[in-house]
Amino acid sequence: MIAWTIYISFLGAAGLLLLPRGSVALARVLALLTAVAGFGITLTYFLQHRTGEMLTITRVPWVPSLGIEYHLAADGISLTLVLLTGIIAITGILFSWDIVERTREFFAFYLLLIGAVYGVFLSSDLFLLFVFYELVIIPKYFLIAIWGSTRREYGAMKLVLYSFVGSAMVLIGLIAAYVVAGAKTTSLSELAQFPFSLHFQMLAFPLVFVGFAILAGMWPFHTWAPTGHVAAPTAASMLLAGVVMKLGAYGCLRVAMTLFPLGLGPWGFHVLGLGSWRDVFALLAVIGIIYGALVALVQKDFKFVIGYSSVSHMGFILLGLMTLNQLGLSGAVLQMFSHGILAGLLFAVVGRMVYARTHTRDLAKLGVMNLNKVIPFAAVTFVIAGMASMGLPGFSGFVAELMILIGVWRAYPLLAVCVGFGIVVGVVYIWRAMQKAFFVEAGVECAPPKPPLPSISFPERLGAIILIGASVLIGLYPQVLLNIIVPALNSPLFEGLRKGSWQ
C-alpha cells in the first residue's frame, strides 16, 4: 500500500497539469490533498508495521534478461524518511500557498520531486533506486531556475552538475559491482550478500560513498548546497535541505555501506594518522561540522546562514554513519529526520516569513526593522527552530546529536571534543543570526518597514506549528522512531557492518 505514496504523487502532478490555465486555488488544494494523502498512507502503514524490519511491498520482474526487478520494500529507516518526506511535502505546500506565478507547473514539479524521493526511499533494487535518484534532479533544476531568486541559473546549474558527477560515480561503482558479482541481479539484498573481494571493496566503497555524499553535502563537496538553497524558492529549499540532502546520506548508508562493508576496514598502513576510509570520512565529516558552522558565523545574508548550517548538520549525519556502532548509526538516522524538519522550518522562516515580506535577506538591513515587534510569530518560530537546531534538550536535534556524540565518543574520542567545539559555534551562529535579523541593537534607531508588512497567514502558522510539533514530539519521545530504526539496523542487510565496536 505504501507504494501508493509514489503513484499518488505522480498522479497528482499529472492531474495538476490537466487543470485549466489560471485555476490557482484549485491547483493549491489539489497539491495539498495529494501531499496529505501521501502522508496519510505512510502514517497508516507506520501504525500497522511498527516492527521496523524489511518488508517487500511489490516485486515484479522488469528487465529479466539483466535481472532487474521492480522491487519496492520498506524497513524502519526508509519509513522514517518517508514520514519526513510526507511532513515536508505538506508544510512546503502550506508555505507556498501564495505562489502566483505559474502555480500549476510549480506544484506539478514539486509533486514530481516528492514522488521521486519516495521512490528512492522505497526502492530495494539498485537499478530502480538509481532511476528515481536521477529523476529527482530534473524537477529540482526547474524549481530553482524558474521560481528561484538570487543568481538562480547559476545555483540551479551548479546543483545539477554536482548531482550528475555524484550520480556518475555511483553508477560506475554499481555497474562494477554488478559485473564483478556476475549474479545477474540488481537486488540490493542479494548483492549485499555477495562476498566481494577486499581489494574491490576498498576501491568501490569510496567511489560510491563519495558519490552519494556529494548530495549529502560532505565537505569539500558541499559548495552546491548553500548556493542552491539560497537560490531556490522557499518550498524547494525546504525540500532540498530537508529531504534531498537526506537522499545522499540514505544512499551512503543503504547502498555504499551495505554493499561494501569491508571498504570501511583498515588499509593496513597510515597516512597522516588516518588508517582507513572510515577515518578519512569521519575526519571530513568533522571538518564539515566545524567549517559549516564557522562560515555560517560570518554570513551577511540570512539565508546563507541557514544554508551553511545545513552543511554543518549534515556533517553530524555522516559522522554518525562512520561511528559504525548502533547508537551512532541510529543517531544518524534520527538526525536525518530531525535535520529535515528543522532545516525545513528554518528555511520557511527565512524564505517565506521574512524574505517574501521584506524583500531583503541582508542581516544589517533586517536588524533595524526590529522584526520581533513587526512579525512576532516569525521571531518566535525562528527562536524555537534555532534552539532546536543548536541542539537544545527537549527538541529532536538534541537526542539525535546526543546519540551521535555517544557513538563518536566510543569510536573517536578526540573527534568528539572537536564536535563539542562545533556545537558551541553552532550556538553562536544561530544566536548571532537571530539577534541581527529580529532584534534591533540596543541604542540603534529602529526603522519599522514601510508599508507595514502583511501579517503571518494561517497556512504559514499551521506549517510552522506542524514542524515544531514534530520536532518536540521526537525530542521528548524519540522512542517513536527509534522503535523502528533500531530493529532495521539489526536486520540481515546490515550484517556486514555489525562487527567490531557494534553494541
Added chain:
Amino acid sequence: MIAIPWISLLTAIPIVGALVLLMLGGQNKNLVRWSALVFGLAAFVLTLFLWHNFDSSSASLQFQERYNWISALGVEYHVGIDGLGLLMLLLSSIVVPIGMLASWQIEERVHLYYSLILVLQACLFGTFTALSFFHWFIFWELSLIPVFFLIRLWGGPRRTSAATQFLVYTMVGSITLLLSFIAIFLATKKFDFIDLAALAQNGQLMPAVVDKLAWHRFTPEHVALVLFAGAFLGFAVKVPIFPFHTWLPSAYCEAPTGTTILLTGAMSKMGVYGFIRILLPIFGPQMQIVLTPLLWLAVATIVFSAYAALAQKDLKRIFAYSSINHLGYCLLAIFAVLKFTGGNAALITQKYAAMNGVLLQAFNHGLTAATLFWFVAILEKRSGGLRGLNDFGGLRKVAPVFTGLMGITLFSTLGLPGLNGFIGEFLIFKGSFPLVTWATSLAVLGLLVTAIFVLGILQRVFSGPLNQRWVSLPDLTMSERMALAPAIALMFVLGLYPQLVLGVVNNTVIMMVQHLRF
C-alpha cells in the same frame, strides 16, 4: 490507589501558567500580572504541601516517580526529592513571586515577560527534582532561554552583549559537562544520578570508564580528572567560581531587576545544587586529588569578589559581586567536606556542620539577595532608573521605613547574629576551620570587606546630608510594606529558629557526608 505525581504536577503548574498568559495577550496588563502571581503562589502552596508531607526523619528520596522513557539510551523519567531538593524547591517558589512583584512596573509586552518567568520557574523545578542526567539536562539547558530573552528584551543599555555573554559562557560549560557525562554513560550505560553515585561509592565508576574508553596514552587518574574538569566547568560557570565569573556582573546589572532577583535568588543555586547532587557523590575522589587548587579558587572567589564589590559604584553591581562572595562560602565548605579525615569522629561532626551550613547559606542567600535586589527595584522606580552609590544621600530622612527595612536586609547580608545570614556563615566557618584551617582563615578577609562595603552603602545612600534632588522621594507605600513584610519576617524567623531549614536537610546531609568515600 494510584499515587498522584506531585512533582510532575509541580513542574507543570508554571508551564500551564505560561501558556495561559500567552493566550491572555498583552492587552490587560494588570490581569496578566495578577494571573502570573496566582500561578507563582499556586506553585508555592504546592511546595508547602510537599514540605508538610515530607518525612524529614528519613534521608531517602521521596515522592519518587520512575518510568521508562527512551529505552535505546536507557533513559528513564526519574524524579524525586530529598531534603536538598525540597529546600531548593521552597527557595525557588519563594523567590519567583518576589521577582514577579519586583517586576510590577514592566509595561512592555507584559504577558511575554511573565510567561518567560514562569517558564524559568518550571526549569528550576525540573532541575531540582530530576534524578536522571538526561532529564535534568533538558531543564538545565532550557533555563538559559527565558533568561536570555528577559535580559535581551527588557534589559539595560548594554543588554545585547550581557545576554550574549551569559548565554555563551553557560553554553560552553554545559557542553563540556555533556561530553563528560556522555563518556560516563558509555562506560556504565547509566544516566541516573543515584545509580552513578552508588557506582562511584563502590569505586567502580572510574575503572569502568577507563576500561571502556581505553585511551592507552592516559593513565586512569588522568582520564578521571579530565572528565571531572569537564563537569566542573559546567557548574563553576553557573555558580560562578573565580575566574569563570566575568559574565555575572554584567548580566545581573543589565537584567531588569525582577529578573536579577531570579538569577541570584534561584538560578545561581542551580550551580550549588549541581555541586552537591552531582559532583560531590560522583566525582568525590577526583575532587580530593585537586582539593588544594579548588580551595584556592574558593578563597579567590570569596576575597576578590568582596574587594570588587568595594570598588563598584552601582548598587546592582555591588550586590552582584556580593552574590559571588556569598556563594563562595558555600563552595569553601563543600570543598572542606572533601578533606581526608580518616574517620575521625570529631571531624565528621564538623563536616555535618559545614554541609548544613552550605544548605542554610544557599537558602539564606537566595532570600536575602532577592530581597536586596527588590529594594533596588523599588529605589529605581522612584529615582527614574538611578541606582548609583553616589546618586543618593540622606534618604533616611525622607524614607525612614525604606531605610529601616533595607538596613535589616543589608545587615542580614553582613551576617549579623539574630538575622538569617549569621547561622549559615557561622556553621560554614565552624565546620571548615578545623578541616582546612588556612583557607578558612583567608576567607575571613571576605567577611571583613563585606562589612566595609555594606556599611559604605548605609552611609552614602541613607545617612549624611539629604540630597536635594530627593526631597520628595516617597517612602514605601502600604502595599509595598505588605509585600515586603513576609520576606523580612522570614529573615528574623530563620535567624532565630534555623531549625526550620536544618530540620528538613539534616538527615540528607548526614547521609551525603557518610556516603563520601574516604
